[in-house]
Amino acid sequence: MNEFSFRPREWWQRLVAPIDAALLGFLALLLGYALLLLASASPERLNNQLINIAVALVAMRVAAQVPPQRLMHLALPLYVGGVLLLVAVALFGDVSKGARRWLNLGFMRIQPSEIMKIAMPLMLAWYFQKHEAMLRLRDWLVALLILLLPLALIVRQPDLGTAILVLAAGFFVIFLAGLSWKVLAALCVGGLASLPFAWTMLHDYQRQRVLTLLDPEVDPLGRGFHIIQSTIAVGSGGILGKGWGNGTQTHLEFLPERHTDFIFAVLSEEFGLLGNTFLLVLYALIIGRGLMIAANAPTLFSRLLAGSITLIFFTYAFVNMGMVSGILPVVGVPLPFVSYGGTALVTLFLGVGILMSIHKHRMLVQK
Amino acid sequence: MMRPAEFKNPEQEINRFQRRLAVAGGFVLFAFFLLFARFFWLQVIQHEHFQTRAEDNRISLVPTVPNRGVIADRNGVVLAHNYSAYTLEITPSKVADLEAVIDELATLVDIQPKDYKRFRRLLEESKNFESLPIRTRLTDEEVARFISQRFRFPGVDIKARLFRQYPLGELASHALGYIGRVNDRDLATIEKHDAEDNYRGTVHFGKTGLEQQYEFELHGQAGFEQVEVDAGGRAVRVLARTAPVSGNNLALTLDTKLQQVAEKAFGKRRGALVAIEPATGGILALVSMPGYDPNLFVDGISPPDWEMLNTSEDRPMVNRALNGTYPPGSTFKPFMALAALELGKRTPQQTISDPGYFTFGGHTFRDDKKGGHGVVDMYKSIVQSCDTYYYVLANDMGIDAISAFMHKLGFGSRTGIDIEGESEGVLPSQAWKKKRFRKPEQQKWYAGETVSIGIGQGYNAYTPIQLAQATAIIANGGVIFRPHLVKYIENAGTGERTLVEPQPLRTLFFKPGNLATIRQAMVGVNKEGTGARAFAGAEYVSAGKTGTAQLYSLKGAKYEADKLHERLRDHALFIAYAPAEQPTIALAVLVENGGFGAQSAAPIARQVLDYYLLGKLPKAAASEDAEAVEDE
Numbered sequence: 001m002n003e004f005s006f007r008p009r010e011w012w013q014r015l016v017a018p019i020d021a022a023l024l025g026f027l028a029l030l031l032g033y034a035l036l037l038l039a040s041a042s043p044e045r046l047n048n049q050l051i052n053i054a055v056a057l058v059a060m061r062v063a064a065q066v067p068p069q070r071l072m073h074l075a076l077p078l079y080v081g082g083v084l085l086l087v088a089v090a091l092f093g094d095v096s097k098g099a100r101r102w103l104n105l106g107f108m109r110i111q112p113s114e115i116m117k118i119a120m121p122l123m124l125a126w127y128f129q130k131h132e133a134m135l136r137l138r139d140w141l142v143a144l145l146i147l148l149l150p151l152a153l154i155v156r157q158p159d160l161g162t163a164i165l166v167l168a169a170g171f172f173v174i175f176l177a178g179l180s181w182k183v184l185a186a187l188c189v190g191g192l193a194s195l196p197f198a199w200t201m202l203h204d205y206q207r208q209r210v211l212t213l214l215d216p217e218v219d220p221l222g223r224g225f226h227i228i229q230s231t232i233a234v235g236s237g238g239i240l241g242k243g244w245g246n247g248t249q250t251h252l253e254f255l256p257e258r259h260t261d262f263i264f265a266v267l268s269e270e271f272g273l274l275g276n277t278f279l280l281v282l283y284a285l286i287i288g289r290g291l292m293i294a295a296n297a298p299t300l301f302s303r304l305l306a307g308s309i310t311l312i313f314f315t316y317a318f319v320n321m322g323m324v325s326g327i328l329p330v331v332g333v334p335l336p337f338v339s340y341g342g343t344a345l346v347t348l349f350l351g352v353g354i355l356m357s358i359h360k361h362r363m364l365v366q367k
Numbered sequence: 368m369m370r371p372a373e374f375k376n377p378e379q380e381i382n383r384f385q386r387r388l389a390v391a392g393g394f395v396l397f398a399f400f401l402l403f404a405r406f407f408w409l410q411v412i413q414h415e416h417f418q419t420r421a422e423d424n425r426i427s428l429v430p431t432v433p434n435r436g437v438i439a440d441r442n443g444v445v446l447a448h449n450y451s452a453y454t455l456e457i458t459p460s461k462v463a464d465l466e467a468v469i470d471e472l473a474t475l476v477d478i479q480p481k482d483y484k485r486f487r488r489l490l491e492e493s494k495n496f497e498s499l500p501i502r503t504r505l506t507d508e509e510v511a512r513f514i515s516q517r518f519r520f521p522g523v524d525i526k527a528r529l530f531r532q533y534p535l536g537e538l539a540s541h542a543l544g545y546i547g548r549v550n551d552r553d554l555a556t557i558e559k560h561d562a563e564d565n566y567r568g569t570v571h572f573g574k575t576g577l578e579q580q581y582e583f584e585l586h587g588q589a590g591f592e593q594v595e596v597d598a599g600g601r602a603v604r605v606l607a608r609t610a611p612v613s614g615n616n617l618a619l620t621l622d623t624k625l626q627q628v629a630e631k632a633f634g635k636r637r638g639a640l641v642a643i644e645p646a647t648g649g650i651l652a653l654v655s656m657p658g659y660d661p662n663l664f665v666d667g668i669s670p671p672d673w674e675m676l677n678t679s680e681d682r683p684m685v686n687r688a689l690n691g692t693y694p695p696g697s698t699f700k701p702f703m704a705l706a707a708l709e710l711g712k713r714t715p716q717q718t719i720s721d722p723g724y725f726t727f728g729g730h731t732f733r734d735d736k737k738g739g740h741g742v743v744d745m746y747k748s749i750v751q752s753c754d755t756y757y758y759v760l761a762n763d764m765g766i767d768a769i770s771a772f773m774h775k776l777g778f779g780s781r782t783g784i785d786i787e788g789e790s791e792g793v794l795p796s797q798a799w800k801k802k803r804f805r806k807p808e809q810q811k812w813y814a815g816e817t818v819s820i821g822i823g824q825g826y827n828a829y830t831p832i833q834l835a836q837a838t839a840i841i842a843n844g845g846v847i848f849r850p851h852l853v854k855y856i857e858n859a860g861t862g863e864r865t866l867v868e869p870q871p872l873r874t875l876f877f878k879p880g881n882l883a884t885i886r887q888a889m890v891g892v893n894k895e896g897t898g899a900r901a902f903a904g905a906e907y908v909s910a911g912k913t914g915t916a917q918l919y920s921l922k923g924a925k926y927e928a929d930k931l932h933e934r935l936r937d938h939a940l941f942i943a944y945a946p947a948e949q950p951t952i953a954l955a956v957l958v959e960n961g962g963f964g965a966q967s968a969a970p971i972a973r974q975v976l977d978y979y980l981l982g983k984l985p986k987a988a989a990s991e992d993a994e995a996v997e998d999e
């Protein structure tokens with residue numbers, strides 16, 4: 001009977017044991033900020049987002065419980081499964097808004113490309129860990145293949161936003177694994193050289209987005225509308241912003257997707273440069289903490305994984321803010337931890353959980 | 368030599384990893400700095416620019432269309448006014464898939480194929496970003512249903528619009544005219560008047576008649592609302608407001624009841640009637656039959672209606688009173704007689720002996736009465752409508768003398784009435800013929816052509832309003848007024864009235880004796896002559912003259928009305944004024960293909976005069992006298 005007695009203190013300690021207080025602290029600030037913005041942009045969605053956050057926190061806590069070694073075992077099946085699902089999407093996926101991204105499982109619809117955001121760094125980190133002893137040219141080429149195979153499937157859907165994130169996730173692992181600068185430079189040159197070719201591979205609408213970025217005023221009521229209106233929202237915010245709930249661009253519906261991809265425009269309009277800077281600082285703190293975890297991680301696998309996950313947070317943030325402020329083309333990348341929506345939030349917090357797990361398990365391995 | 372990377376060297380590996388991590392961290396900071404720089408650029412340096420653009424987005428100046436002025440007759444009977452109704456409007460530039468949106472709307476609001484067709488037509492005609500009605504006159508229920516679903520329809524909105532209504536329908540339609548949606552030609556007119564600002568929100572424009580002529584009086588001064596709008600262009604709230612000023616009201620000289628009597632007297636026959644107040648030139652009745660219902664045009668006329676109005680053989684869109692030109696026939700004789708007296712070509716007592724024809728240059732001009740009228744003086748020539756008298760007279764006077772005199776009476780010139788669409792008609796003269804024809808042999812005036820001019824045939828062609836105008840000049844002793852429909856213009860706000868002064872254009876100084884002779888003869892027409900049957904038992908003394916305008920040359924064969932196709936029958940005319948001593952009304956009646964004047968035109972004149980002077984219709988009012996004898 002004694003074993004089952006009610007000992008809340010002990011339960012609590014066990015609950016919070018794998019949690020990294022610093023990381024969660026920064027994230028709590030960020031989530032609070034996000035809810036404040038959502039309360040202005042779309043108050044009717046607050047309850048839903050609270051549920052999303054709860055689910056995401058549970059996912060984080062579960063992931064934090066899983067030791068990195070266990071994660072390593074998951075890498076290959078998750079990756080292979082993910083690729084198979086992407087193939088299935090290409091064959092039987094549901095088309096929505098002109099893109100084939102969803103797979104209908106009968107009881108739910110899933111978006112397999114989302115899995116790749118976690119599976120890709122896991123797989124590559126696992127691969128490099130496995131060949132830790134000697135990294136030959138062949139290994140780099142295999143790594144490249146691991147990266148490109150699912151990427152091609154995602155680009156084909158087409159889903160440029162997810163493709164960029166998956167590419168970034170894979171690239172960060174390869175970069176952190178120590179791909180020589182010469183090769184990196186060569187890849188850069190090669191990438192630039194193949195731009196014209198890539199241009200011809202893009203869909204018309206994707207090309208339009210790039211052109212629109214270069215000159216949004218060409219079609220101010222059509223394709224340029226989003227960029228123009230979000231830029232106006234950002235610029236009209238000024239230094240201090242128009243105040244919470246007072247954004248005219250936001251509340252008069254000039255902003256598209258104001259609760260999801262364009263929520264940063266709401267922030268910029270209502271809280272101004274000051275609010276933006278606060279957000280940048282929060283992101284910098286979260287990323288800094290993530291990089292610290294990566295730096296102190298015991299194994300190559302956990303180092304690469306932690307570094308890549310952290311830099312994905314950065315990628316999300318940079319691409320989203322760049323798009324909303326009009327320096328990057330419009331791609332569907334949410335503002336991490338802030339944009340409304342459950343899927344991205346769960347994926348992100350799974351990443352956070354993995355970071356926490358890596359951090360908590362660093363001593364155990366060393367011992 | 369082996370590359371260091373190939374050894375498992377944890378220390379070195381961690382170092383390298385941490386260096387890479389540092390590079391990545393540096394890149395993150397650099398990227399964030401880049402973002403900060405971008406924010407700084409937008410939010411600090413360019414702030415004012417974007418601030419302005421956000422305000423421009425937010426604030427919109429919405430014109431509020433003023434109430435269009437009301438048109439009422441001389442007794443205050445309303446002929447055109449406005450009512451407010453809700454319309455469902457689509458701004459096509461803000462809607463991606465019009466078909467889909469309209470299909471969706473049809474689930475909330477009853478949209479008929481005719482509504483859809485009209486919308487399509489408006490869409491083709493419109494070029495700017497205006498909103499176009501898909502449905503007009505929504506019921507309250509439909510308004511409520513749409514409002515609850517409004518968020519689903521960006522670019523679609525309900526608007527309260529003022530609609531023009533002509534409560535009496537077809538009555539006086541040719542005088543009132545109608546309004547329709549602003550088109551390119553109207554825009555040019557608006558531009559010419561420098562009124563673009565005032566017309567920014569205006570959808571309708573006067574197209575014909577008084578609505579057209581007095582457009583800028585009726586329109587009023589647009590107001591403006593400074594409103595906050597959302598991205599869908601919907602007003603969220605009003606920030607400031609300048610009220611519109613209603614357009615001016617028109618009070619007409621027209622007498623609605625008289626107009627009604629006149630239109631009813633025509634029945635289903637085509638024709639025109641113009642009744643003028645001789646002392647002012649004010650138009651008492653302006654009839655062109657058939658008319659049309661101007662209400663059809665207000666929402667944009669439906670294609671089948673338009674088709675019907677335009678292709679009808681009866682040509683209801685033509686204003687016959689102003690635009691139709693007809694030979695005056697024998698109604699021309701009193702004016703010829705006056706000319707003869709004034710020019711000293713005849714005295715009233717001078718007689719001719721009428722054998723029933725007049726031969727000139729080998730051609731025989733026949734009188735209607737076989738065997739002739741015997742000895743005919745001027746009085747008898749008018750009362751019995753003797754043709755021979757005027758054949759001879761015209762020949763004696765010569766075409767240019769006739770033409771010069773008739774020109775003074777207004778024949779062959781626009782009267783200047785205050786609505787558009789007046790024809791000049793044809794006042795034949797040598798100069799006219801030279802201008803009219805190309806070939807030299809056609810340009811020459813032949814003396815034989817003058818002969819039939821004397822009885823109002825030949826090249827003569829005048830509008831009913833010219834005929835009425837000339838009759839009014841006889842009635843008022845030679846003063847020429849500009850005929851007009853508007854009595855005064857009333858400022859809707861202050862009630863201040865601007866009188867349209869009766870404008871005596873000029874006065875013709877006839878010798879009083881001469882005028883008296885003509886007037887006496889015209890009284891004789893209605894007492895003992897060709898108009899006597901129509902005016903039998905009248906409680907006042909009236910003056911008149913019958914006329915028949917030949918359409919069909921019979922080349923000497925006997926005219927038999929029954930055997931001719933209805934549309935080839937002669938036009939019947941009648942001119943009259945009353946009371947004979949102090950005339951208060953002068954008129955001209957034309958009945959197309961009505962046979963001869965005494966038969967169909969005179970009875971209409973009788974009804975109008977009776978109603979105007981006595982306030983009642985003649986006993987056994989007949990608009991056609993089947994037993995009248997042709998005796999002109």
